[in-house]
Amino acid sequence: MALGPRLDLRQSQQLVMTPQLQQSIKLLAASNLEIETFIGEALEANPLLEAGAVSRDADGPSAEPDDIPREEFTSDKLIGQAQGESEAPLDLNTGALDRDRDTGDGNNGAGAEWGSAITGSGGGEDLPGIDATRAAEVTLADHLDGQIGALACNPREAFVARHIVGLLDDAGYLSADLVEIGYDLGVDLDCVEDALEVVQMCDPTGVGARNLAECLALQAKEADRYDPCMAALIDNLELVAKGEVARLKRLCQVDDEDFADMLRELREFDPKPGLAFASSSDDAVVPDVLLKAKDDGGWDITLNEETLPRLVVNRSYYVELSAGSASKDAQGWLKEKLADAHWLIRALDQRQKTILKTAAEIVKQQDGFFRRGVSELRPLTLREVAEEIDMHESTVSRVTSNKYLHCDRGCFELKYFFSSGVSSSDGEGASSEAIKARIKALTDAEDPKKVLSDQKLADMLNEEGFGLARRTVAKYREAIGIGSSAQRRRAKKLQNI
Numbered sequence: 415m416a417l418g419p420r421l422d423l424r425q426s427q428q429l430v431m432t433p434q435l436q437q438s439i440k441l442l443a444a445s446n447l448e449i450e451t452f453i454g455e456a457l458e459a460n461p462l463l464e465a466g467a468v469s470r471d472a473d474g475p476s477a478e479p480d481d482i483p484r485e486e487f488t489s490d491k492l493i494g495q496a497q498g499e500s501e502a503p504l505d506l507n508t509g510a511l512d513r514d515r516d517t518g519d520g521n522n523g524a525g526a527e528w529g530s531a532i533t534g535s536g537g538g539e540d541l542p543g544i545d546a547t548r549a550a551e552v553t554l555a556d557h558l559d560g561q562i563g564a565l566a567c568n569p570r571e572a573f574v575a576r577h578i579v580g581l582l583d584d585a586g587y588l589s590a591d592l593v594e595i596g597y598d599l600g601v602d603l604d605c606v607e608d609a610l611e612v613v614q615m616c617d618p619t620g621v622g623a624r625n626l627a628e629c630l631a632l633q634a635k636e637a638d639r640y641d642p643c644m645a646a647l648i649d650n651l652e653l654v655a656k657g658e659v660a661r662l663k664r665l666c667q668v669d670d671e672d673f674a675d676m677l678r679e680l681r682e683f684d685p686k687p688g689l690a691f692a693s694s695s696d697d698a699v700v701p702d703v704l705l706k707a708k709d710d711g712g713w714d715i716t717l718n719e720e721t722l723p724r725l726v727v728n729r730s731y732y733v734e735l736s737a738g739s740a741s742k743d744a745q746g747w748l749k750e751k752l753a754d755a756h757w758l759i760r761a762l763d764q765r766q767k768t769i770l771k772t773a774a775e776i777v778k779q780q781d782g783f784f785r786r787g788v789s790e791l792r793p794l795t796l797r798e799v800a801e802e803i804d805m806h807e808s809t810v811s812r813v814t815s816n817k818y819l820h821c822d823r824g825c826f827e828l829k830y831f832f833s834s835g836v837s838s839s840d841g842e843g844a845s846s847e848a849i850k851a852r853i854k855a856l857t858d859a860e861d862p863k864k865v866l867s868d869q870k871l872a873d874m875l876n877e878e879g880f881g882l883a884r885r886t887v888a889k890y891r892e893a894i895g896i897g898s899s900a901q902r903r904r905a906k907k908l909q910n911i
Contacts, residue, residue, distance in 0.1 A: 443813075462728050572612075646667075648680070703818070713781075727759070772814065792848075
């Protein structure tokens with residue numbers, strides 16, 4: 415068969431990722447703060463847009479007079495029908511389905527040496543809500559800076575001390591090497607050490623420490639309790655964490671009563687003194703969806719009106735500009751701004767409808783959680799919700815990112831309700847969060863003299879209908895920060911001293 419060039423005419427359909435479509439997809443995943451910023455920029459750039467009450471009738475929020483031209487927005491239809499979104503890249507950290515959270519204390523490897531509680535996200539039957547944290551009015555650096563001037567011997571020492579303050583982390587620890595600090599500032603090591611002593615003399619006591627032991631030692635000295643016995647105890651914090659009481663008493667050369675007093679004093683010290691002044695990096699969480707129980711046993715699901723953007727097209731201003739613009743360029747610019755205004759209003763309205771539709775399905779799927787607590791949280795995937803609401807999985811992923819639901823049990827990110835699970839005797843399966851909550855409840859209620867092993871926990875859970883192996887129980891136990899049976903036994907022994 416001879417080969418040669420030829421012309422063909424073909425028809426095909428292809429999704430074009432227009433700028434408007436890309437922006438609509440980004441709006442789905444945007445948080446309240448990002449939406450607020452975006453609207454502010456749009457109001458500045460488009461004179462036809464203004465903030466005002468939005469009509470929410472069946473015809474949509476932008477019912478404009480007939481003399482204003484309209485456009486069909488393909489991007490809105492695509493977002494509403496979720497066609498072709500699988501070709502658009504997902505935002506980072508929006509595809510994870512297994513939400514096993516690992517909680518722990520990262521303070522120099524010694525977070526629970528003197529009995530501080532460690533809890534996980536599945537820590538209780540009724541999980542706490544998300545509290546909005548306010549940043550401290552005075553930062554740690556400002557607080558220390560006001561003290562250095564009176565404590566430093568000369569301006570040079572004060573300068574180095576203030577530089578060290580700038581290197582402290584939120585907990586008040588110094589991780590930088592003193593030799594490197596001296597090299598950077600062009601001073602000798604003795605000067606840096608003197609400046610560090612100035613910082614460590616400041617309030618709160620313990621700031622400027624380079625590790626946990628030094629932080630506790632500074633506080634013990636301030637309390638006039640840094641005798642050789644206490645020094646030996648602080649120098650062996652790893653043994654405190656392991657619960658090796660007999661060995662510690664030999665090292666400290668004290669009896670049971672003195673050791674109990676020393677341990678009690680150690681627990682009263684603050685391992686992170688700087689956190690009292692640390693500003694919170696979390697913004698106040700404003701829920702997007704409000705959930706209330708109805709008298710008839712159903713649920714009342716509404717959007718939080720305070721977070722809804724209220725935008726309208728300034729009709730009179732458009733008519734005035736249109737009548738006074740004779741040039742084609744001016745008319746073209748005006749039509750472009752009008753199209754942008756229409757698109758933004760419709761895109762935001764579609765975003766709210768998609769959020770409400772997705773949240774309603776999540777409430778339907780997790781009805782047991784909202785009525786009885788985390789023990790009833792069932793395994794749920796993005797695909798299940800997407801199939802029920804006839805949208806693409808990527809759309810659900812974007813909608814549930816940075817969106818929060820408020821109910822009687824607290825405020826939860828929509829992503830929280832998606833988790834992996836294991837099979838159970840009732841055939842429904844159990845969420846990993848429910849399993850974690852049950853493991854914590856069992857370990858909290860265990861007899862200090864009969865601490866439950868992982869195998870015993872697995873047997874008890876299997877009796878309740880969960881199909882769990884010992885290694886699976888160990889994985890969930892570690893994920894919520896609960897120690898092994900040996901570690902718990904030693905910790906309970908220390909707490910009873």
